[in-house]
């Protein structure tokens with residue numbers, strides 16, 4: 001596949017979403033928010049009272065998930081069965097549930113093609129945990145963002161406040177740490193940098209710094 005992909009992976013709250021959106025805007029490329037897919041799946045499971053460890057039902061749900069991204073407006077809207085769930089999927093509760101369903105191999109396999117379908121001209125910026133290691137192993141550019149749990153919790157807190165979603169710092173930090181642990185230690189597609197990824201520690205970097213470093217690297221690679 002000759003269509004270029006920039007694979008961006010890293011733990012939650014590290015600034016992947018912000019970076020990927022900025023890169024996609026700058027390059028005028030497509031954007032895949034793979035985390036949103038796992039979040040919508042989790043939300044749908046919660047709504048239908050499907051247990052978060054019910055492999056068979058979750059895999060079936062994943063295969064037929066009526067999910068669409070609507071990028072007509074300024075920020076991308078996420079629709080489940082035509083309903084706007086953009087807000088509902090951003091709570092830490094849904095994030096935690098997403099990381100539970102995401103630990104199931106059958107679920108990940110069921111969602112593979114759906115993610116790969118986003119690879120369209122002129123190119124794709126892909127945001128997730130396994131973009132460089134599993135979904136787009138042949139991506140010409142792979143970036144892995146990292147940062148301390150404390151600073152990621154601070155950023156997530158601010159993000160939620162901006163969206164006027166109520167949150168407590170201690171709980172956010174705890175949830176982020178628990179979710180990371182699960183994402184890093186799971187048997188399938190664990191969160192880790194691809195061997196050929198550029199690793200950027202964003203703990204003491206501004207969004208602009210991270211963007212500039214990434215653009216420099218992308219120019220070098222493409």
Ligand code: C5P
Nearest residue numbers: 012034035036038098099102128129130
């Ligand atoms: O990135 P975001 O926080 O929206 O992702 C929610 C959860 O979905 C993550 O904690 C992770 O468990 C899962 N996920 C994943 N693989 C991806 C993207 C997200 O396992 N590519």
